[in-house]
Amino acid sequence: MPKLGCVRVEIEILGSGTSTGVPVVGCGCAVCLSANPRNKRLRSSVVFTVTQGNQTRRLLVDVTPDIRMQALRSGISAVDAVLITHTHADHCHGLDDMRALYWCGGKKAIDLWAYPESLSSLKQTFAYIFDETYDYKAIARFETHTFEQEPFTVAGVKVQPLQVVHGNMRVAGFRVGDAAYITDTNLVPETAMNLLKGCKLLVLDALRKAPHPTHMSLPQALEVAREAGVERVFFTHITHDLDHDKVNAELPDWARLGYDMLRAAVEENGRISVMEPKPSGLPPFIALR
Numbered sequence: 535m536p537k538l539g540c541v542r543v544e545i546e547i548l549g550s551g552t553s554t555g556v557p558v559v560g561c562g563c564a565v566c567l568s569a570n571p572r573n574k575r576l577r578s579s580v581v582f583t584v585t586q587g588n589q590t591r592r593l594l595v596d597v598t599p600d601i602r603m604q605a606l607r608s609g610i611s612a613v614d615a616v617l618i619t620h621t622h623a624d625h626c627h628g629l630d631d632m633r634a635l636y637w638c639g640g641k642k643a644i645d646l647w648a649y650p651e652s653l654s655s656l657k658q659t660f661a662y663i664f665d666e667t668y669d670y671k672a673i674a675r676f677e678t679h680t681f682e683q684e685p686f687t688v689a690g691v692k693v694q695p696l697q698v699v700h701g702n703m704r705v706a707g708f709r710v711g712d713a714a715y716i717t718d719t720n721l722v723p724e725t726a727m728n729l730l731k732g733c734k735l736l737v738l739d740a741l742r743k744a745p746h747p748t749h750m751s752l753p754q755a756l757e758v759a760r761e762a763g764v765e766r767v768f769f770t771h772i773t774h775d776l777d778h779d780k781v782n783a784e785l786p787d788w789a790r791l792g793y794d795m796l797r798a799a800v801e802e803n804g805r806i807s808v809m810e811p812k813p814s815g816l817p818p819f820i821a822l823r
């Protein structure tokens with residue numbers, strides 16, 4: 535795929551929920567009981583779709599415990615690579631379910647990119663997947679790669695890692711062209727802020743309104759997006775504290791809560807387009823008794 539600059543980069547939010555997802559099991563709060571489909575949040579993940587002409591590349595960011603439902607409802611049957619932000623369970627414990635996408639991709643090992651410590655952690659948690667001598671056919675296979683601060687190329691697409699702070703660990707955000715995704719962070723350091731310069735579209739962690747030691751609050755996230763100078767920001771990794779419509783009414787028009795299946799793209803001409811899923815495209819949810 536030729537260099538970025540004349541391509542379309544889309545981010546689809548596969549899940550916009552915090553680690554529990556929303557509704558939270560057993561919770562009877564107004565947001566968890568809400569009939570608004572935009573208050574239904576699977577665990578946080580996005581897919582970058584990079585298109586030039588008839589060439590398309592899909593980079594999946596994280597593999598949540600909801601990956602099966604996310605792939606089914608968004609019609610994703612194959613990806614060109616998986617990028618890992620960090621290895622907390624809500625971001626990686628769906629790794630085994632990548633086997634269906636591995637089969638759809640013709641059983642070609644899927645490129646998996648992660649920080650070295652994230653890869654070590656995945657190899658511990660999913661030892662059988664990474665054990666080449668493990669004699670069982672029904673698992674996914676991965677070709678593993680690590681990155682640090684420098685950009686790397688995946689299926690012809692240049693990816694710029696953005697190192698951010700998440701409590702006592704580092705998390706990788708990713709910039710592709712003029713679109714970026716940063717989840718699970720309480721601090722975006724200066725280096726990452728500089729790498730965000732000129733970025734037009736951002737999907738960013740904003741847990742809730744109240745401060746949290748390892749995630750950004752909504753006011754903090756809004757400030758980071760403002761400082762980065764992005765044209766549009768969508769917030770993600772949201773708890774049941776935030777009602778979609780109520781909170782959106784309080785935000786400036788360039789900032790919105792993200793929601794599952796929302797797609798936003800930086801088009802070839804540099805403009806941002808936002809594609810809202812039709813109601814019929816939203817998943818059914820079982821009512822609480």
Ligand SMILES: [Zn+2]
Binds near residue numbers: 553624625718
């Ligand atoms: Zn998380």
Ligand SMILES: [Zn+2]
Binds near residue numbers: 563566
């Ligand atoms: Zn609730």
Ligand SMILES: [Zn+2]
Binds near residue numbers: 620622700
């Ligand atoms: Zn986390």
